[in-house]
Structures are given as structure tokens and as C-alpha cells.
Amino acid sequence: MSTETILCSVDELRTLFLFEKLTDEQLAWLCREGRVQMFEPGYVYREGDPATCFYVLLEGTVVLSRRVGADDVEVNRTSDRGVYSGAFQSYLGDRVPQVYNSSLRVPVASRFFVLSSEAFAQLMREWFPMAVHMLEGLFFGSQNAKQVIGQRERLLALGSLSAGLTHELNNPAAAALRATSTLRERVAGMRHKLGKIAGGPHERAELEALMELQEQAVEQAAKAEPLSPLETSDREDAVTDWMDDHGVTRGWELASTFVQSGLDASWLDRVEAVAAPANLDGALRWLGYTLETELLMNEIQDSTTRISALVGAARQYSQLDRAPYQVTDIHELLESTLQMLAGKIGPGVTVVKDFDRSLPRIPGYPGELNQVWTNLIDNAVSAMEGTGTLTVRTGLDRDQLLVEFGDTGPGIAPEIRDRIFEPFFTTKAVGEGTGLGLDISWRIVVNKHHGDLRVESVPGDTRFRVRLPLTAPQPDTEQEPS
Incomplete structure (x- = not known):
């Protein structure tokens, strides 16, 4: 874009609200260190480029935009003289990334006062040292608070997941323990009964026939289909009657085993x-x-398989044995998260999985995407207060992969809908939420994956939609919004 350097005027700078309180000496210093430039329509700077200059609008129109996925989304448009943008965090030095956190363009020829980032940093430190100290404290204090509370958010999520996982593991472990104890008794009884049969008056042919029936019974048990309670009761009654008719002692004790x-x-x-x-x-x-x-060995096998599946889900969820950035199957992540949160979701919430299994694997940070799923599912379950329907849907939205979380809760009030992604904003009771769950999710989706996170909500139907690029280079390190 072509630019034209113009003579700087102290009198013109004095008319700007930003500089109206400066002395003549200070204004003269600005003119010596800075310059006035005319920019033709186009970009003045782009988001992510090194922040080298501080810009103040003298005449024209500016458009400020932020990158969301592959698009630049306009966030402000103004023709007000004196509005400023650019390297206004340069006074913080190398303690923060010195890059432009937005893009600035002019739709018409526009004139700016331009100051280098080094000169702006010098101005701030020498002319306003007290203000700089206050701004530094505010900026880094806010950053530290976000980091500490973000860690607490993750620890709370981990504690909740651990409690749920412990509950989920306890049930199959207890079942396996009970089955093992009972199995020990039954094996001892079978040895005793086998000894009696071997020492009894059985003919060889009779023993061989019984052994063959034993094998057939085991095969039948392996492929037995579950019965309804009514069918089970009817068959147990029939087997009990048969045993009573044939003089079998306490035949009702055996009926349930044969029917199962x-x-x-x-x-x-x-x-x-x-x-x-x-x-x-x-x-x-x-x-x-x-x-x-x-039957007992089947129960033990089912229980240990369940435990193994839960451990596998925990490993998949945590991504402890995986590279931080990799090409991954989004459905594996969703399944592991739902399995990990099963205890927290509870029996009152119906989970509907509407998955498009034909979707391709995508590049990303699976461990952090699991954190996004956790936050969105947790919010949905909290909104429904333990009763309702949680719908998790995947699909293709043009050139992006869509993951949608829907709940049947009361919805998000219109007056706060624009604030839910703000740091520390929460509608939960004191002590129940940090207000960082959605902020963290937004940063992971938008900053780290160059995707998009939006919400649509009416009473009874709230939907959080995550869109992720199907193919993308490894994202840069997350940048703090200005």
C-alpha cells in the first residue's frame, strides 16, 4: 500500500484529545520522533505481524478486525479523530509478545500520526512513570489472576473427573470382587460333586454322556440372549416345576442358573x-x-473389560501418552470425554450422539480440545440441573468440522449472551464457577486452532457450536487479546 510522509504540525497534535495536555516541548518531541503519513485504502498492519508503530488517526476512517478461523471479523469502524491503535503495549517490553493483536485497514485515504514502538515506550516510561507502574500492575496482575484461576478451573475439572472415574471404576471392580468370591465357593462345590460322581455307581457311558452335555451347556451359556423379567420368571417357574416333578431337592436354587x-x-x-x-x-x-x-467368569470378564475401557478412556482423555499436536479423530475425543463425565452427567440426562463417522481426522491439540468438550458439557448439564437431553452432534459445515453441544435447559438471557465468553463472567452461584471455562474454551478454539466458537440460545434449546479447520498448519503460540 502506498504511503506519503507529510510535515508534522505541533498545532494539529495539540487538537487531539490524546495530546491536549502536553507541553510545547513534549509536542515538539513528538513531531521530531514521529511522522505524519497518508495511507491509501488497504491494510496499515495485519494481526500477528511485529508491532513496530503506534498510530493515531488524524483524518479518514479506520476498520479494526480480528482473525476468526480463516476470516477477518470487523470489530470496530470509526472516523473519530484521535483514535489510536498499534503498539500501545510496547512499554511492557519483552515481557509480552510484541505483535499486533488485530488488523487495521483504511477503506479511504487516511492520515495518521505515526510513532515508533521504541519512541512510544520511551514516552510512556519517562513522561508517565507512575501510570506505567499502575498499568503494569494491572496488566500482569490480571494475567496472573487468569493463570491461577485457570489452573484452579482445570484442577476442579480434574477433581470432578477423578470422582466420576472413581465411581465408575468402583462398580465393575466391586462386581468382579463379588464374582471372584462366589466363584471360589462354586469351584469348591464342583470339585466335591465331581468326587462324588467319580466314586458313585455311574456307568462309563453315562459319565461320557454327562460330559458331552456339560460342554453343550457351556456353549449354550456363552450365546444365551438376555430375557425380559416376565420371560425369566415364566421359564424359572417351568424349570422349578420340572425339578419338583422329578424329585430334585431344592430345585428352585438351580432354576435361575439354568435359565440365565x-x-x-x-x-x-x-x-x-x-x-x-x-x-x-x-x-x-x-x-x-x-x-x-x-456365568461368574463372564461377569468377571465383563467387569474387567469395563475397567480396561475406562482406563483407556482416561488415557485418551488426558492424552498423556500422545504428542501435544497431532492429527486426531474427533469422535474418539468426544467418546472419551462423555465416558469420563458419565458420573457427573447422571441418570436424569439423556445423551444423544448424532455423529457423522465419515468426517476426516483433523490436526489439533486433542488434550486441549477435550478440555473444551468438558467445559461445554459441564455447562449444559449444570443448566439442565440434572434433567433433560444433551445432544452432541458432528458434521461438515462448508470447509470446517462442526461439533455442536445442545441442551434443553432454560437458555441464556439475551442481555448476557454477549458477555458469556468474557473472563471471570459467570452466572453460577459464588464458589460454583470461576467464569473462565468459556473464556479458556474460546482461546483454545479460536486462538490455538484458528476455529470458531458461537452460541445460539432460546428457552429449551441452547447450542454451542465449535467449528474447526479440516486442514491447517500447526498454529502459532496463543496471543493475548489487546
């Missing part, structure tokens, strides 16, 4: 056909011990 294994009264007829009447009771109990052993 998928065996009914007609199958018991096969046992009666190969076992002598005097041996029928012992044969059925021996088969019952075998089947119960199988």
Missing part, C-alpha cells in the same frame, strides 16, 4: 435321558455348578 444360561425344561429332559434316576439330582447339581462358574 439359556436352558429350559426341554433341555433337562436330555439330562434325564442319560442319567440314572438315582443319579439325576447329583448330575443336575454338577451341571449347575459348571454353568454358574461360566
Whole structure:
């Protein structure tokens, strides 16, 4: 963009509200150190470039924009004389990244007073030392507060997840422990019964037939389908009646095991056909011990599989064994987060997963995206107060991957909708929220992934939409907004 350098006028600088209280000597210093430039329509500077100059509008129009994904979003447009932008954090030195945190362009030819960042830093430190100390304290105090509370936010989330994970792990672990204890008793009973059978008056053919029935019963138990409560009750009654008719002692004790294994009264007829009447009771109990052993081992397998899946979900969620930046499957992240938060979501919330599994893997920081999912799900569950429907949807939105979190809560009031992404703003009761969850989420999505995070809300239907680039170079280090 072409520029033209113009003679600086002390009298003109004096008319600007920014400089109206300066002395003649100070204004003369500004004219010596700075310059007046005319800029043709186009960009004066772009977001992310090294911040080298401080600009004050003398005449024309300026447009300030911020990058959101691949687009520049206009945040301010004005023709007011004296508005300023650029390297106004240069007085902080190398303690903060000295880059432009927005883009500035002029839609018409515009005239600026331009001061180098070094001269502006010198001006601030020498002319306003007390103000600089106050601004430094305010800036770095705010940064430290954000960092400390952000760490607390993550620790609270970790504590909540740990409590939920402990609860989720405790159930299958306790089930496996109970099953193991019962299994020990049943194996001892089966050994005792086997000893009686071996020492009893069984013919070899009878034993071989019983052994074959045992194998068939085990196979049947492995593929048994679950029954409804009514079907279970009817079949148990039928098996109990069969055993009573055949003189089996306490047959009702065995009925549940046979029915759970998928065996009914007609199958018991096969046992009666190969076992002598005097041996029928012992044969059925021996088969019952075998089947119960199988059922208990299945229960232990299911429990340990559940534990393994939870540990896998925790590893996937934390990304402890993964590179910080990688190409990842967004659905794996969502599944692990939902599994980790299952205890917190609770039984009163119905989770609907509307996933487009054909979506490609995308580059990003999976550990931090999991933090975004956690914040948005936690807010949705809190808004619904434990009752409602949480819908997690994925899809393609033009050239971006969309992840949407919907809840059936009361919605976000219009008067605060524009403030929910502000640091420290929260609608939760004192002590229940830090006000940084959505701010952190916005920074992760927009600053780190060059994506977009927006909300639409009416009573009964609130939707947070995260859009992420399908392909992108590794993002730069996050920059603080000015």
C-alpha cells in the first residue's frame, strides 16, 4: 500500500484529545520522533505481524478486525479523530509478545500520526512513570489472576473427573470382587460333586454322556440372549416345576442358573435321558455348578473389560501418552470425554450422539480440545440441573468440522449472551464457577486452532457450536487479546 510522509504540525497534535495536555516541548518531541503519513485504502498492519508503530488517526476512517478461523471479523469502524491503535503495549517490553493483536485497514485515504514502538515506550516510561507502574500492575496482575484461576478451573475439572472415574471404576471392580468370591465357593462345590460322581455307581457311558452335555451347556451359556423379567420368571417357574416333578431337592436354587444360561425344561429332559434316576439330582447339581462358574467368569470378564475401557478412556482423555499436536479423530475425543463425565452427567440426562463417522481426522491439540468438550458439557448439564437431553452432534459445515453441544435447559438471557465468553463472567452461584471455562474454551478454539466458537440460545434449546479447520498448519503460540 502506498504511503506519503507529510510535515508534522505541533498545532494539529495539540487538537487531539490524546495530546491536549502536553507541553510545547513534549509536542515538539513528538513531531521530531514521529511522522505524519497518508495511507491509501488497504491494510496499515495485519494481526500477528511485529508491532513496530503506534498510530493515531488524524483524518479518514479506520476498520479494526480480528482473525476468526480463516476470516477477518470487523470489530470496530470509526472516523473519530484521535483514535489510536498499534503498539500501545510496547512499554511492557519483552515481557509480552510484541505483535499486533488485530488488523487495521483504511477503506479511504487516511492520515495518521505515526510513532515508533521504541519512541512510544520511551514516552510512556519517562513522561508517565507512575501510570506505567499502575498499568503494569494491572496488566500482569490480571494475567496472573487468569493463570491461577485457570489452573484452579482445570484442577476442579480434574477433581470432578477423578470422582466420576472413581465411581465408575468402583462398580465393575466391586462386581468382579463379588464374582471372584462366589466363584471360589462354586469351584469348591464342583470339585466335591465331581468326587462324588467319580466314586458313585455311574456307568462309563453315562459319565461320557454327562460330559458331552456339560460342554453343550457351556456353549449354550456363552450365546444365551438376555430375557425380559416376565420371560425369566415364566421359564424359572417351568424349570422349578420340572425339578419338583422329578424329585430334585431344592430345585428352585438351580432354576435361575439354568435359565440365565439359556436352558429350559426341554433341555433337562436330555439330562434325564442319560442319567440314572438315582443319579439325576447329583448330575443336575454338577451341571449347575459348571454353568454358574461360566456365568461368574463372564461377569468377571465383563467387569474387567469395563475397567480396561475406562482406563483407556482416561488415557485418551488426558492424552498423556500422545504428542501435544497431532492429527486426531474427533469422535474418539468426544467418546472419551462423555465416558469420563458419565458420573457427573447422571441418570436424569439423556445423551444423544448424532455423529457423522465419515468426517476426516483433523490436526489439533486433542488434550486441549477435550478440555473444551468438558467445559461445554459441564455447562449444559449444570443448566439442565440434572434433567433433560444433551445432544452432541458432528458434521461438515462448508470447509470446517462442526461439533455442536445442545441442551434443553432454560437458555441464556439475551442481555448476557454477549458477555458469556468474557473472563471471570459467570452466572453460577459464588464458589460454583470461576467464569473462565468459556473464556479458556474460546482461546483454545479460536486462538490455538484458528476455529470458531458461537452460541445460539432460546428457552429449551441452547447450542454451542465449535467449528474447526479440516486442514491447517500447526498454529502459532496463543496471543493475548489487546
